[in-house]
Amino acid sequence: MDSNRTLAAPRRICGDFDCSGEDIERDWVKRTGCWSSMTRVLLTREQVRAYGLPATEGKRDDPRWSAFARRYGFDIEHPVQWEVEALEPDELQRLVLAAVDPYIDRDVLARQVAREEEQRRALAGFLGGWRADSSGGPA
Template identity: 55%
Template sequence: MTSRSDPTAARLRVRPWAGATADRHRTSVGASGLPPAAGKKDDPRWPGFARRHGFDLDCPVQWEVEALEPADFKRLVMEAVEMYLDRAALAQVMTEEEDQRRRLSHVLGWQQEN
């Protein structure tokens, strides 16, 4: 677990719904087809979330995103973080990862043959 004072953790903490309207939030959730579930009344984060997004403070609600199809979940996450991505850095990391996969595949293939 990272500390709140950890600059890396702070940089990576993205709040995709920050500043979003309740209508936008409801539209995104509704478009996903996920049914709402009762939220936890004692969740200390609920009042702030409810105020920010226009939900009823007395009726906590939540959605289980792990119920989404993986492709839908990936699309939603990518839409939320798109403006924060450094495309050049992402391309470099993806190139490095592909190179690592190629080398690992070569090593594993060689080990399997011998």
């Protein structure tokens, strides 16, 4: 694998919209030391509003809550969060695929899909050769 290409590739992140989820980008950049930024694909404040996602009770003991609450104008006394799983599965898939689509090498993908299909055929042929007797061994 060409590590220079990997490190230069855009980093996308999906996560909950809460104080912990939002901090993942900062933490990742700090811990890895090899990327200068991350781009949140979801869940964002705008998506929470656009999809009308329901809030759930947030983590009262998270030390990042008060800064998060001030940044977004939430009541500091009532922690809230929004889970990425609140999105409809089809919409979640659509958003993720749209975010990564520009970075997919179609030739590499086509070769991998063909390779996996060959492996499926080989496995099916192998399994077809097994007897249904008690020994469980090949025919």
